[in-house]
Amino acid sequence: MIDRSDFIPPWNDLSPIRRHLPPIGTLQAFEAAARLGSFTLAARDLNLTQSAVSRQIRTLEDTVGQALFFRERQTVRVTPVGAAYAEQVRQALTILSAATLGCRINPLGGVLHLAVLPTFGTRWLAPRLARFSEAHPGITLTLTTRMAPFDFAIDNVDLAIHFGRPHWPGGELVPLMPEAVLPVCSPGLRTRHGIATAHDLVRAPLIKLASRDQAWPRWFARHGIDAAPGATMLIDQFATAAQLAIAGAGVALMPTFLIADELAQGQLVTAFDAAPTHSEEAYHLVWPSGRRDYPPLVAFREWICAEARQAP
Secondary structure, rough: OOOOOOOOOOOOOOOOHOOOOOOHHHHHHHHHHHHHHHHHHHOOOOOOHHHHHHHHHHHHHHHHOOEEEEEEEEEEOOOHHHHHHHHHHHHHHHHHHHHHHHEEEOOOEEEEEEOOHHHHHHHHHHHHHHHHHOOOEEEEEEEEOOOOOOOOOOOOOOEEEEEEEOOOOEEEEEEEEEEEEEEOOOHHHHHHHHHHHHHHHHHHHHEEEEEHHHHHHHHHHHOOOOOOHHOOOEEEOHHHHHHHHHHHOOEEEEEEEHHHHHHOOOOOOOOOOOOEEEEEEEEEEEHHHHHHOOHHHHHHHHHHHHHHHHHH
């Protein structure tokens, strides 16, 4: 496995951003002049002198290495490059203004970007999110489902639900919950294959999750079974695996909290009278080290940890 710490820059390494970021005063002067089509009107809009605005724009042109205005006698006209740049600068200034206003009127609010495993998100997290929204109405939560690994330094993610070992280069983790798994299948499949013990699963069709290719071998080893299991079906998501098991396609090794409803309704049954076994990995909440004190992140971390403690 590749160690992401080999190529992820530190979260708080903003030197490339600072190197290309002009002073905000020059950007404000440029945006106003481009919008109003006049250095004089821009100066009036910003309560500056016309010469001050002219100097700010000249400084910005030196920084970007491009002429942003055509200067024709007593008039100025934004260049095509300047017009495109002005639109982007205007958007950036708008974002900064909104962020500042939001910080002033709602210091504990903001936007929080969460990456979550698909089935965990739909079956465990989604039914509980209304309580978070009610407790923190000022926080906008955006959810992205992710199966593949990602990098905090590259992806626009504030925190994530991680299943695995308690290790994430460049990040900090807090445990949420362990995972208990059961071999489950449809009642019809259990009857057809006469499954009564763990050894009977060696000759039964098995459903295997691609992201947990060692789950079944570990399960058999824990039950003292050395024989290789029978034919398997490889699936990429738990939700699909559960539906295949319900349809009688095979026996799936499923986290108990994901199939509680199906077990209660009789759509799935335990393949035999087995007690749940715990996975070697667990669910964790992970975030970049430099974001640990971001108020929306702190609020979500405290909330989801409390929810996990209360979960059966």
